[in-house]
Amino acid sequence: MDNDRRSAPVISAGRAAAASASVTNASKQAPPSSLMAFWASFSENKGAVIGLVVLSVIVLLAILADVVAPHPPLEQYRDFVRVPPVWDADGTWRFVLGTDGLGRDMLSRLIHGARVSLFIGLMVMSVSFVLGAVLGLVSAFSNSLIDTVISRVMDLLMSVPGLVLAILIVAVLGPSQTNTIIAVTVVFLPRYVRLVRASALAEMSKDYVTSARMIGVSKPYLMFVTVLPNCLAPLIVQSALGVSEAILEAAALGFLGLGAQPPTPEWGTMLADAREFIRSNPWIVTLPGLAILITVVSINLMGDGLRDALDPKMQRS
């Protein structure tokens, strides 16, 4: 608790900047709570709110997939192969978005696909978040040798184009959903490490860190309890945007046949299966990609709002 007070000025300075940047009408009244200030700043960005709403729906669908999906995702209705969606003259309400080449219900597969994609995205995000925080802080706080080793390894991982590195890793480990998570995490980890390292280095010269040091707090305490909370804002923004990038990358691997394997209803894998129907049955190709696009756009819109609200210093580009 002591620590909260110590780090408080830094956090509130950031929030104040956020509030003034967005010119809230609360300035005449009592200072709003930090959550209120955050929401005021976040909700000013209409795109961010839309993104949040759409994403919430997708997350709900993913969680409730077993209840919501009208059919089991792997069930093959052999008498109803490639039935078009309901708006087509030949469509039926039984299969609202039609069926694929093996007679599986598209809608159910898409809903279950949300679960797969969001799971991959969240796993990549949480592992990168934790590893990135630990490695970044260790790098910032340790002697030059360890710092150099960590930084060089991250440089190396960043020098290989993302998808190419992921392909190399999957080629070595073999294609599967778990290995997709590993590969995509390795690709995105350097960004988290660099971000934490840079913000930790910036924090270390500040007075509250010096005073904490003088009190004699242990190094792990200094790293994770004193400094880390003040590096969180950019890290949270990076994580939010990182989920969308991870979903895209995982879908790309799936499309190349190197990600989650059939019959898993992963959106990228579904697209790979669908390529042969380009000329005959467009919905089998169109729908999974649309699902990816809507999910990624809504996360990115929300991430932009998060950035404006949490981290006004970071430039919008």
Add this chain to the structure above:
Amino acid sequence: MLPYLLKRLALTVPTFVALMFLTFVAIRLVPGDPVEVRTGERGISAERLAQFRHELGLDQPVWKQFADYVWALLHGDFGTSVVTNEKVLTEFAALFPATVELSFCAMLFAVLIGVPAGTFAAVKRGSWYDQTLMGLSVTGFSMPIFWWGLLLQMYIGARLGWTPTSARIDPIKYYFEAKTGFMLIDSVLSGQAGAFKDAVRHLILPTIVLGTIPLAIIARMTRSSMLEVLSEDYVRTARAKGLAPVRVFGLHALRNALIPVITVIGLSVGGLMAGAVLTETIFSWPGVGKWLIESIGRRDYPALQGGVLLISAIVIFVNVAVDLLYGVINPRIRHGQ
């Protein structure tokens, strides 16, 4: 400038060594025996097997294998494909122009549309045009390009029949030797009527697909960079002098706004390479990206190893070049003392 260049290049050396180590280790970890891949299912005698192992250097201790590997790389030997028996570097060099041609056109497409669109959005800040463009930019940035490629193939290529959906040129109508490897140039050199037009038609869809994400980034970047510049004093002065808006925005402002945009262009070379893997796979474009994916399917690990190494090396060098170029364009940042 020269000392800076040398320093900058020296800094890439540890990265290269680490990169060699990474690809070397990665390939050793691959399940399955490269010799068995080569011999096929019927199997061969133990003697032949030992001979193959010796040829591939697999009977040596691991440190020796790595040393040999680095030594060979330093001599420009990136290994031999176990499927075609060709040198990896030769295969790569033959396919690379196709990737360069595609990437160059994609970048050109992104810049030619993105810079004017972003500039106009900044000038008309807050208008419906600005909002639409920024919405499109988020969409483009979030685009799963493999799906985008399939959509264009489906609607523009197959349904409307406006463009071909695969390859670089119609191989039945036109045949000529590759002189430069760049189809646009070769088709002109061949002197065959209609060849150039056909090559362009084949380029359209892949260019749009690969250029979409850079386009979204460049449009957005130009807009924000332009907004910053427009509030500068010299822009106000230019306006106050009564210069035509075209001159103010196009000359005074845009020139300075483009500096960060150029950095973005340089930094997206890595992204272009990654995008090329997907784009080439969709459009059967015979470049290094498609070759890389196929080498995995064929378990051609030397090709994969050499390909990853070469692509990464190119990206690293382009980034160094961008760094230098940045100093040339922006006099405020001069490298070296």
